[in-house]
Each structure stands twice: as C-alpha cells, then as structure tokens.
Amino acid sequence: MIFTRCDPERDLETIKEIERREYPADEAASDAALEFRAREANEFFMVAKATTEDDAAPGDIIGYVCGTLLPSDELTAESMRPGAHVVGGSTLAIHSVCVRRHLQRRGHGSTLVREYAHNWVFNAHGGGATSGVRSIRLLCKPARTAFYLRAGFVLVGPSRVVHGADAWNECVITETTARDDRS
Template identity: 35%
Template sequence: MSSSSTSYLLKPVNVTEHLEIINKYESESYPEDEAATYEKLKYRLENANSVFRGYFTSSTCSDDEEKLIGFVCGTKTQNKILTHDTMSVHDPSPNARTLCIHSVVIQQAYRKKGLGLAMLKSYLQYLKDENLCDKILLLSKSHLIHFYESAGFILNGESNVVHGQEKWYELEYKMN
C-alpha cells in the first residue's frame, strides 16, 4: 500500500494550456462586474507573463497529473500609485518597477486550507528572487485586508479606484 502526499508549486502559465481554466476560476471567484474578462486575462498572459503565475498540485504518485488550482496575476507600471490606468496596461520596460496585482485566485474546492496564503507568499518570493519589482500594490475588499496583511502587505487606506459596487482598499508590499 503506497501513500501519496500533495505538494504545491508556483509555475509559469500560458495561453494555450491554461487560459480557459484561468478564465473559469476568475469568473467563479469575482462578481461579474469585477471579474477580468477573457480578453483581459489573455492580454495579461501574453504581455505580462513574467508576473502571471499558476499554483499547481504536485502529487508523489506518478500517475497523478499536475493540476492548476489557482493563480496570481498583475501588470507592471512606472507609476508609484495605483490608478485605473496603471491597472489597465502592462509596461514591460525596465523602469516599470511597481507591480499592480489584479487577481489572487484559488479554486473553490481548495479554499479555507491556507493554500491562498501559501500561494501568495510563494509568489512574493518568486518576485524577490527574480528582482521583478520594487513594490506591489493591490486593491482589496475589507473582508480580505487581514489575508493580505498576513502575507506582509500594509494597508494604505481607502482607494480612489472604483471597480464594481463595493468599496476597495489599497494595500502595499515593499520588496526591500
């Protein structure tokens, strides 16, 4: 009798293999007026792939395939503040040192198990290891502020960005 254990890996994702499932998870995780469209997710995968990572299961059983269970994506900007515009376009230049995170998503079946926080911490470590940005900005609903603070983000306050029906709060993570 063999036992298997599951571990999790943060890895690159691509349009061909992963866009459909990423779009499904995004749609299941955010209200319709907040979820990124298929086109926006495709744009981010194609243009901001270095800061778009998937979270995969990795079983010790050889017959088990890796399964995408979540993802984190963002775009980079040269601006130091988060605005609707900085969230809309990816700046690939070396001077774009601020990362705006758009989505932190774990598939419904894997939630409430600490995997979202583990994924986010792995993502932050990846960004540090690759020296991809100096700071990270994101928008959060009030009930998720503690989640992001647990990963090391600091609350900047209410955001001026309007997206959907609810009030958003801006959080920041400094890489140094």
C-alpha cells in the same frame, strides 16, 4: 503545490473559467484581460498546480496570481485597466489572486500570495520575474485586508480606484519589507 508561469496555450482556458466562477461578474477580469496578462506580462502570471491527490489531480490548477507593471507607484483606474502594462516599471499591480472555491480555506491562498511576493517577484525563483520590481500593490475588499496583512502587505488606506460595486483598500509590500519578513 508547484509554481509555474502561466502557459497561455495550456492553462488559459482553465484560468478564465476559474476567474468567472470565483469573482462577481462586475469584478472578474475579462477573457481579453487575462489573455493580455498571460501573453504580455507572463513573467508576472504565476500558476499553482497540484502535486498530490490531496487537493486535486496532480497537474491541475489550484489557483493563480497575475499582475502588470506600472509606470508609477500609484494605483489608478488607468493603471488597473485590462491592457495596462509598462515594461520596465518598478511597481507591480496584482490584478487577481484566485483559488478554486472547493480548495479555499486550506491555506492555499496564503501560500500563493507569499510565494508570489516573497519568492516569485522579489527573488526571481522558479522562473519568476527578473525585472527590478521594488514594490507590489493591490486592491482588496476591507474584509480581505487582514489576509494580505498576514502575508506581509501594509495597508495604504482606502483606494480611489472604483471597480465593481464595492469599496476597496490599497495594500503594498516592498522588496525591503518582504526581505525583512523572511528573516
């Protein structure tokens, strides 16, 4: 895989399609939310593309991770809304971690999350984020919590944010935790 910033003109229609297929309707980001994130928080919208025929045709999108900056360390319903992004915030909220269904359970999701947190955001490799992000937070369903813990995140606890029909956990990884995890 190679990792690039989302190119709104080239990548966004495919990303919208993937989002609609891979998330339940009450959880999927709207087209407008994805457009906003791709344009206004582009340095935090990482796309993974195939490099070999093993996964997909070279250049095809395998998956993506996108996030926006928060004004504080707390995930709230307001901070998770589709048009929220505070330039200069030191906490990044991940909104989507998505891999095409036929490519799931091959390690791509783990690679995406680790690359995003450890290299893209905290180390600014590959044209990634360059701002002063100190922590990354996300919401995940309880059944997916162990996946994020393996990638270096720490469970904060049940989230107060309501999104869709299911309950969510909140997880966090800090710049220090990511650096320690790489050693």
